[in-house]
Amino acid sequence: xxxxxxxxxxxxxxxxxxxxxxxxxxxxxxxxxxxxxxxxxxxxxxxxxxxxxxxxxxxxxxxxxxxxxxxxxxxxxxxxxxxxxxxxxxxxxxxxxxxxxxxxxxxxxxxxxxxxxxxxxxxxxxxxxxxxxxxxxxxxxxxxxxxxxxxxxxxxxxxxxxxxxxxxxxxxxxxxxxxxxxxxxxxxxxxxxxxxxxxxxxxxxxxxxxx
Amino acid sequence: xxxxxxxxxxxxxxxxxxxxxxxxxxxxxxxxxxxxxxxxxxxxxxxxxxxxxxxxxxxxxxxxxxxxxxxxxxxxxxxxxxxxxxxxxxxxxxxxxxxxxxxxxxxxxxxxxxxxxxxxxxxxxxxxxxxxxxxxxxxxxxxxxxxxxxxxxxxxxxxxxxxxxxxxxxxxxxxxxxxxxxxxxxxxxxxxxxxxxxxxxxxxxxxxx
Numbered sequence: 001x002x003x004x005x006x007x008x009x010x011x012x013x014x015x016x017x018x019x020x021x022x023x024x025x026x027x028x029x030x031x032x033x034x035x036x037x038x039x040x041x042x043x044x045x046x047x048x049x050x051x052x053x054x055x056x057x058x059x060x061x062x063x064x065x066x067x068x069x070x071x072x073x074x075x076x077x078x079x080x081x082x083x084x085x086x087x088x089x090x091x092x093x094x095x096x097x098x099x100x101x102x103x104x105x106x107x108x109x110x111x112x113x114x115x116x117x118x119x120x121x122x123x124x125x126x127x128x129x130x131x132x133x134x135x136x137x138x139x140x141x142x143x144x145x146x147x148x149x150x151x152x153x154x155x156x157x158x159x160x161x162x163x164x165x166x167x168x169x170x171x172x173x174x175x176x177x178x179x180x181x182x183x184x185x186x187x188x189x190x191x192x193x194x195x196x197x198x199x200x201x202x203x204x205x206x207x208x209x210x211x
Numbered sequence: 212x213x214x215x216x217x218x219x220x221x222x223x224x225x226x227x228x229x230x231x232x233x234x235x236x237x238x239x240x241x242x243x244x245x246x247x248x249x250x251x252x253x254x255x256x257x258x259x260x261x262x263x264x265x266x267x268x269x270x271x272x273x274x275x276x277x278x279x280x281x282x283x284x285x286x287x288x289x290x291x292x293x294x295x296x297x298x299x300x301x302x303x304x305x306x307x308x309x310x311x312x313x314x315x316x317x318x319x320x321x322x323x324x325x326x327x328x329x330x331x332x333x334x335x336x337x338x339x340x341x342x343x344x345x346x347x348x349x350x351x352x353x354x355x356x357x358x359x360x361x362x363x364x365x366x367x368x369x370x371x372x373x374x375x376x377x378x379x380x381x382x383x384x385x386x387x388x389x390x391x392x393x394x395x396x397x398x399x400x401x402x403x404x405x406x407x408x409x410x411x412x413x414x415x416x417x418x419x420x
Contacts, residue, residue, distance in 0.1 A: 013409065014405045015287075039264060049269060053281050054330075056278060060287040064369070064372075162233055166234060186227060190221060204251060204255075
């Protein structure tokens with residue numbers, strides 16, 4: 001079965017067996033990618049299955065709004081990511097509030113900046129030669145996990161920016177925000193990421209080769 | 212200087228350059244500090260990709276089963292034919308079938324005059340198998356009115372314009388509840404079998420002299 005725009009639109013109009021076939025084929029041929037991406041962000045396969053399947057249902061509830069001639073799979077992937085971001089936002093809204101790291105202008109608070117400098121100083125003091133690659137990796141992963149735990153939406157979008165080269169228009173579509181709000185989100189990504197990666201930045205120095 | 216501890220305030224345009232660098236795009240006018248901050252973080256994020264937790268998705272058959280059940284519950288797919296239904300005694304099917312026939316005839320009798328009136332006013336309705344086209348003299352205002360009517364009737368309708376044609380996309384549950392089918396019929400539309408309805412508003416063909 002071709003997963004092309006014509007077949008998608010026809011299934012959308014006719015429903016029934018055609019939608020069921022699409023659901024089966026997309027899950028079989030592309031599900032692994034969607035489930036893996038969601039599981040990486042949610043840290044749970046069960047939650048990932050829930051999100052991806054919720055997205056698959058949304059796809060067919062909204063199928064009439066699909067505009068070709070682009071690939072329906074790209075559109076489906078975007079809905080999976082939208083749903084994933086919604087879930088991350090909901091989780092964060094339910095999580096206990098943490099001490100803010102930034103003031104209203106988006107700059108580090110005095111306490112946060114002091115903590116960053118302190119962590120950086122302790123990192124720099126570590127003998128550089130003793131740091132094996134896997135130690136750097138471990139520090140980076142810990143930094144990223146903490147960033148993702150505190151700002152799951154920003155961390156996830158930043159990961160997609162790096163891995164898929166998303167531009168502003170793609171981020172805008174993912175977040176369903178205006179261009180201005182998207183630019184603000186981008187600034188927030190950088191500001192929110194900085195303090196979490198400070199310990200790792202402190203360990204990598206210009207004299208080392210880039211990872 | 213190291214790329215570490217970037218705590219200096221940033222300007223929005225610099226943040227944009229940072230994002231473009233993070234995405235792997237060339238930004239010739241980015242300053243050295245931003246370039247370094249982004250390059251190191253990007254390289255690390257690519258090298259140490261976040262992987263899925265240990266484990267795997269559920270077994271494919273089980274997963275598909277969940278997905279189809281969910282799609283049925285959401286009204287995207289019709290209920291499965293083997294869904295448990297109350298047992299009836301032999302011959303008992305005749306009564307509901309008769310009632311359904313009577314109801315269908317009633318609907319036709321009640322709504323046919325309204326549809327005819329609407330079609331006449333709009334210059335006729337062309338119903339293709341795939342897209343329902345309404346021939347109207349003033350497509351923008353007719354579409355707007357239809358959009359309001361559909362939304363007022365509780366439908367999720369979205370306007371579109373494609374190749375100069377104005378239209379509406381309507382998302383529908385499957386199976387379509389009788390009340391919603393009746394509402395579509397009242398508006399001069401044929402309830403479709405699938406979860407979507409596309410309506411196009413077209414100008415009548417000019418009559419030849």
